[in-house]
Amino acid sequence: MTPEQLAAMAASMPFASLIGLEVIEARQDKVTVRATVRPDLCTAGGIAHGGFLMTLADSAGALGAFLNLPKGSKGTTTTESKTNLIAAAPAGTVLTATATPVSTGRRLQVWQTRVERDDGKLVSLTTQSQMNL
Secondary structure, three states: OOHHHHHHHHHOOHHHHHOOOEEEEEEOOEEEEEEEOOHHHEOOOOEEOHHHHHHHHHHHHHHHHHHOOOOOOOOEEEEEEEEEEOOOOEOOOEEEEEEEEEEEOOOEEEEEEEEEEOOOOEEEEEEEEEEEO
């Protein structure tokens, strides 16, 4: 995909745009997005808020599900999401979220997303189910 197409994908998700999500790569077998932990996306302790991490992961998985929609489907929606918060990411940290499919069925898709710091430390791990509409 061209840089313009990747930017359009990010812009199509208003809430993801709010957190500064940037789409780096978008294929049927892998989606990579990036965002910087801003102070307004942190807890009182100055580390990335869990809701921010979940938004980052959900957005990556949703893009992957969208790219795998069966013919005739109109869209996709998250039906379940579970996130393990593993390590801290202080304000200023650049996070990369990589989503890969676990299953891409006709009615339901399951995606797993790893959110990592630039040093490779795993920050969170999300597994989500996406229903094809």
